[in-house]
Amino acid sequence: MADPVFNKLALIGIGLIGSSIARAVRRDNIASEIAISTRSAATLDRARELGLGDSYHLDPAEAVRDADLVVLCVPVGACGTVGEAIAGVLKPGAIVSDVGSVKGSIVKQLKPVLPKGVHLVPAHPVAGTEYSGPDAGFATLFQNRWCILTPEAETDPGAVQTVRRFWERLGSNVEVMSPEHHDLVLAITSHIPHLIAYNIVGTAADLEDVTQSEVIKFSAGGFRDFTRIAASDPTMWRDVFLHNKDAVLETLGRFSEDLSALQRAIRWGDGEALFDLFTRTRAIRRSIIDMGQEVAAPNFGRDVPDGKQG
DSSP states (O other): OOOOSEEEEEEEOOSHHHHHHHHHHHHHTOEEEEEEEOSOHHHHHHHHHHTOOSEEESSHHHHHTTOSEEEEOSOGGGHHHHHHHHGGGOOTTOEEEEOOSOOHHHHHHHTTTSOTTOEEOOEEEOOOOSOOSGGGOOTTTTTTOEEEEOOOTTSOHHHHHHHHHHHHHTTOEEEEOOHHHHHHHHIIIIIHHHHHHHHHHHHHHHOSSSOHHHHHHTOOHHHHHHHHHHTSOHHHHHHHHHHSHHHHHHHHHHHHHHHHHHHHHHHTTOHHHHHHHHHHHHHHHHHHHHTTSSOOSGGGGOOOOTTOOO
16 A cells, blocks of 8 residues: 555545545545544534544644644635634644635635645545535545646645645546636536526426426426536535636626527527537537546436336
8 A cells, every 4th residue: 555645634624525535545545644623513423433534623723733734625615714723733834725616715715824834735626426414425536536726826836746646646637727717617617507506496496387396296307417416515505606706707697698599599490500509518528428527328327227217
């Protein structure tokens, strides 16, 4: 088994992502010691029952003492508060990272509060499920998934390389880009799709002429898969939209223009325009499968009884 990357890893927050990191780190000997902190005593007790760490702390400052890497696995909007709480006890040379899906805000929140000699290397593992909590994690969550690092230009290259090696040991493919570019890319690949999912599920629930029981009973594949996305952690996604507002609004404006064009095509019976759009978007789906970011199996690879494909 390969040697550990870190002597001590501190995880602040132990939901889906944090617990998946803990399981993978333990499995592959990536850190000699794992310290876990979360503000909920019940969640901390559950993490202890699951054996996810070596020490457990309600106070994040206690968890990060002597840590080589600190990973904030909390909602984006809470990172600044956590940064202020731990700044005074971080050891020189420590690396602070995170797992949030908005990166510009992370830099703005953490850079002013972290002491000199501590390296900030923001990260975003592009992986997850609609489930949350310490029980939701699994060690293979990051396998063959992308993790995006967004260090600023002046960040110590050695610290960036160390975080890259950490995520590669977790099974991820690693890409480096600026925080601003990350936020624009993720606005279209993740944030807007979630916004659409939340909206369409809410619209269906509010229809006056279609009962909620009918919506549930007759959900075909398309709507059903929207509900999976819309079941994601509401606190996390509230913070995503509040902290990536500019990129989301810019992308949403472009989406609204394209949606208006699609509306016109349907209204005027422009079958050629519809066919061209559907052909182009089908190619995108094939490209995602070819890159290994999705499976080609029918029904998204779900195990379902014979005759129940929907």
